[in-house]
Each structure stands twice: as structure tokens, then as C-alpha cells.
Amino acid sequence: MSVGMPAVRATQSSIPGSLLPPVSIRLTAIPAQLPPGGSGVVMVQLVDSDGNPSPARAGVTVSLFSSDPAVASVSQQVAIPFGRSHAEAQLKSGIEGSATLTATADGFLSGSAKVSASVFSDFALRLVPMNNPVAPGDSVHLRVGLMAAGKPFETPVGVQVSVSTSLQGIPQQTVEVQPGSSDAYVSVPVPSGSSLQASPFMTITAAAAGFTSATTGVGLSLQGSNPQEAMVGPPGANLTALSSEFLAVSLFNGTFAPASGSLTLDLFSSNSSVVELKESQVALSGSDSAVFPVYANATGTAQITAIAPGLSSIPLTVTVAAPFKPSLGISLPSRVRSGETYSFSVGFYDGAEPMPYGPVAVHLSSSNLNVTLASTIEASSLGYAVGTFTARGAGVANITAVLEGTAAATATVLSISSPVVAPVTYTVTALSDSGPLSGVPVNFTYGGRISFAATGPSGVVAFAAYNDTAVLASVPTSITLANRTYFFTGWSNGARSENVSLLAPGPTYSVTAQYFRSVVPTAYSLLAVSDGQEPVAGMRFNVTSRALGENLTLTTDSRGEAQFVLLNASSFTVSVAKLYQPSGQTRYSLLSLENSTRNMVNISSASSLTIQARYATYYQFQVASPIGNTTGSGWYRSGASAAYSVDEASSGGPLVYQRFSGWTGSFSSGQPSGSTVVTSPEFITAQWSTDNSLLFAAAGGAMAAAAVIGLFVFRLRKKATPP
16 A cells, blocks of 8 residues: 555555554644634644644545534534645634534544633733823824733734724724734824813723723823833844844833824944844834834844934844754655655654744655655645655665754665556546536546546546555536536535545446536525614625535625625525624624524525524613712613612712712713613713812801800900909
């Protein structure tokens, strides 16, 4: 049996190999924690008995399941093609909770991974003002961050964050935290007519679906904030020799402060032989920071300083380390047959531990010309590379793998002669509803080699291979012949994918690729409505037709509608998000999709129809007070009653009190507690007044006592005076 290829019968060969075959499935969720309504990926990997990645000997179809699809849903199936060890599946989170993902495939031990979705405990927003205070007519610059379990969270998908303020006339801002990042920046303009007496400060709130909102305060001042010092960062920067990097220079005045106008800073390196500056100056115009390129020439340390008139400088000490190079390990069969091609792998290690490293080129060589292989193979970032070699004759060969700057790894292979085994004739026929198809390309993969052929006038193409190795045949999902388009529907052996593994039980094996020609466009409608039958605009529907290879993403318009057309679509899948939050104050939770409570349904219909998604509407009710404690803030379903309250009085001194005077905002009330029916986003703030009555009463009493004492003294003096 050729190592790296699937055998028809396990008894045909007992040739051992150091490249162990895959025996089990490993699942890795990236990330393992998601906010509700978030997305990620699941890495599905084939591993050998030692836990090392091992390429598939034939195409493997892996089925995926979730213990609680309401919490986490995953792609139902992924295909790992011949020669690959992994594939990615889509992961989506729903409601809060945890779930276990399981992967199974025929002939493999199953694998599992745990994932969780959380809103309040693990995922939160961080809001940091970069300039504080800010003058009317200027803008407050904000850093919006994503946090998970108290640490910065690099999101796998874009997260839309809405930013709103307590000042009137400032529109809500929206900023997206890009995939792979944990922060974003947004500027909020402060109207030039803002009254400092009426509002000496403003509150700013950031909200995003699946994250706990964040609130911060920013003072208003006629002077605003001016930078006092310049700092190069990030602190403790470590660079790798022979690499290009970017550093940043930031302006501060207790916190980040933008330049009031155009400002140019001169850049200096204390040791250009270690860190070379690619620019000698950097300009800032109305911004609090800018980046500049540097190049790490050699190992050592250097101080980078930014200087400008009127600013104190905080230099950055940069440490440049030598590039890390892992050790190599090469795994290949110890005995092979002449005339055959085999797979082998090269892995990267940090000590005894496998590690991801790459992409990078690995250089190969053989000590025996009877064993031939490519001079280099490319290693992916997964931590290993897969190559092939061919045995041309008998003998012993040492195969060496080298990564520049790393000790080489060498393994020995013994090439032996063997009798030729009987060939198998594989026949592939392309057939449509109108008859045989001529000119359909068929891709055959066998023994590490790829062969292309096309069907003849009778729709048939043949291929010969040895009977101890499987052949993978592939056909196009659609093809246009003589101005007519044909669509692939499946194989005669029941396989639905355009890739099929041909395992011959005898000297011949035949299979038919089935196509259809007729093209019938069918229009479908999608509708998203709330529980009050109001349209939900901006909702994304995903439509997948596997037979046609169609993957559509459609967004509902202001009427909550979207339309699409599929050709010959009698079966397709529709999915929507379980949680949709178009703004910081409104969110929608899925009630049903068609007649199902799941967020994915299969539709079988060749005639037009409307697929409806119904959502429950929730609004945010915010209760605020500069004094005392409030209750009632939170999310409420439309039409629900929200109770609110605040402490009735708070002492500001022994004779002066702050007393509650009423609520302002979305509605007015003079009572410190009450309830309201939530039918839209609402915000109320408690108002307070100063009570000096006890102070005035005490002052009046003191004056009366002084008068009585004065009268008494006067009378005593009068009696003591002689007549």
C-alpha cells in the first residue's frame, strides 16, 4: 500500500511507515467563547495515534453536531480532500449558555470541543476618552474596545458599536471593530453652542450586540485639552531582527490629547545599527497619534525619541531579538516500492512540543538519485508541511529537510522492488436529461499524481490505476456545452459532492455523473417582521443551494423584504441570526423561522413562496441619577412594564440636603418611583434641588437668643447704677 493513499483492502499490503495514518478527529473552536449572535470557525483536523496531524488517504466527509443548537450551531458537514489534514466549519452562537460540538466520520474516532456564548459575564465594551475635557466646537476622541473575561478580545468577525451622548443635537455614531482587532476609534463632535452652565459634562454610552454596554463621562471646558508630552510606544516593544515594523507616537495631557493644529515631531534613534528609522519626522494634524515605520537591523537595544517644541519627550526602549527558528522533524515510510509515489510530512517543534510555524519554505534533498522529490515544499501556519517523493529503483536513501538557520532533520527510506499488481479500469460517464455529454472535464487523482481527461462522444472517459490505491474523481458543478448550461446533481453511486472516491471491488469500476439541462427560474421572497407585525429592516438572510453551488446573503429593505431567484431550485436552506441589534437601544430576538423555532430551515419548493422570520422586539430602558442609587435599567420586550426608582433624598451636610424634584427625559414624573410601559427606547434622569430650610431656621434661632441675652445684661447694669 502506498503510504498517504487509501487501500481497497487492508490485507493487500503490510508495509510499515513512520507517517502514521489518521485515526481520529480533533476539534478546535476559534474562539471558544463568543457573544450571542457572534461567528467563528471550527478547525476539523485528522490526527494519528500520536496526536499529530496526518493527511487523508482519501476524501473524508465529517459530520458535525451541537449538543445545543440554540447556543451554538455549526456546519452540518465538511469535506477533507485527499492529501489534506484539515478543513474549517462555520460556527455561530445564539443564546447564552454552553454546548459541546462533536465530529464523526466513518472509520475515525470522534472528536469534541466545548464552546460558550455569554453576554454579561465575559463580553463587555470599554470606552476610553482620548481627550478630556473638550471644548464646545471640538470633538471628543474615543477608543472603543472589546473585552472578554476582563482582557482585550480580538473578535473573529466585525462588531458594530453604536456611540451616543447625553447632549442634545449630537447624532448617534457607529464604528466597526474590524475582524482580528479588539479596538476601534471614533470622534464625536460637540456642538459649538453647548452651554457649559447647563451641562458642564456629558455622558457617553457605547453599545453592541452581545456585549455589556460601557459609559464614561467627559467634561466640557472652554480651554479644552492641550497636549503636554509626546510618548513613543507601545511600551516594552520587542522586535525581531531583519523585520519591518511600525511604532507609534502619541500626545498626552494626563490622557490622550489631539494636536490643536498641524504639529511636526522629529524622530531619533540612539542606535541606528539596531533600529533604523525609515522616516525622520512624523506629522500630526488634529490627531493624538500617528505611526511611523522602522527596520530592525540586528539584535540589541535602542531608544526611539520624538521631539517637538513645548512638549516633553518620553522615549521608548526597543529590544531586538534574534529570529526564532524551530527544530524540524521529518516523518516518512521506512520501506517503499519502486515505481510508486508516497506522502511524507515535516513538522516544527519547540523542544519536544509541536508548534505552528509558517508559512515558510522547507528545503529537501535525497542522498540517492533513485528517490526523487521536490527541492522545496511550502509549510502552512498549521505547523507542518506535506510533500511527496517517488522511488525509481532499489536502494537506501536519506531524505533531509532544512529550514534556514535551523538544524536539519534526516530520515531514511528503503526502496525495494515489488511485483506489479493488477490494474483497474475506471469508467466515468457524464449523462444529462437529454443524453450523454461530450467534453466534460474529469480530474483523476492517484498516487500523488493528477490526470485530466474529457468525456468522448458517448459521454465516457476511462482511467487505469493499480487495485491497491483509491482514485479520486472530480467533475465541474456546472458546464456550458454548445451554448447550453448543465448542472451537476450527483453520482450514480449516491454521492452528492462533485468529488467522489472510486474504490474498485474488482478489475473494473463504472460510475455516472448526472447533470440536468433545463433552466427554470423561480422567484422567492424573504420577510422579517416583529411580533407587532412591524417590518425589520437590515436583517441578513443566508440562502444556500448545494445542488447549484449557490451561497447568497440578502438584506431586508425598509419593508422587511428581500427577493432572490434560483434556477431549478427545489431544495435550499435559509438561515437568519437568532439575535439582531440594529442600534444600541433596540434588539430583536428570533421567535420563529417559518414553522420552526430554529434559525435554519430546509425549503423544498419549485414554486414561488415567501419565507417569514418573526422576531420579538426589545428596547433599552435607562435610568440615571447624579445622586443616589437607581433601579430599572435594562432590556424590556415591547409592551412590557418597567418599574423604576431612586433614593428619595441624600444628605449633603448637617443642615443642607439634596431633595428629589422629579424625572426628565423620555417622560416626566414627580414621584421617585413608578412604572412605565416600554414601547420604544427610553432614557430618564432624576433631577435634584438644594434644601436650605434647616440652615435658615438655625440662623434665626441664634439671632433670637442673642437678643434675650442682651436685654438681661442691660437690666443688671441698670440695677447696679446708684440713683
